[in-house]
Amino acid sequence: MSAGHHTSWKIPEAHRADPAYVEAGAAIALGQAVYDRRMALEIDQGTLAERTGISLADIERIEGGGTxxxxxxxRVLAAALDAKLDVSVDVEDTRVAFTPHTA
Incomplete structure (x- = not known):
């Protein structure tokens, strides 16, 4: 069984008070985790869009950290990626992990 993919976004001290910077970092971490899990499943963005019921443009936006x-x-993403989603948010960083379900 493969290990889960973990993505972390560390916030530089100078930007910790900037909510927009913090939110952008979290979106980037999530986007990378979605991309990594999709690659592990060997599916394309179109297949993920079909599995989630959302548009291909929205999948592209999520993976690009744009939302x-x-x-x-x-919840829909976790189900479509056949994984548990763990998100840890702290002052200094955001961690996102998709852990595959066991067979």
């Missing part, structure tokens, strides 16, 4: 998804969308 901060809602909790319902995070």
């Amino acid at each position: 901060a998804p809602t909790f319902p969308l995070l």
Whole structure:
């Protein structure tokens, strides 16, 4: 069984008070984690769009770090990627991990 993919975004001290910077970092970490898990499953963005029921453009935006998804969308992504999603948010960093479900 392969290990989960973990992505971390460390916030430089100079930007810790900037909510926009913090949110952007979290979106980038999530986008990278979605991309990594999709690659591990060997599926393309179109297949992920079909599995989630959202548009290909939205998948591209998520993977590019251009959006901060809602909790319902995070649940849909986790189900479509056949994985558990763990997100840890702290003052200095955001960690995102998709852990594959066991067979």
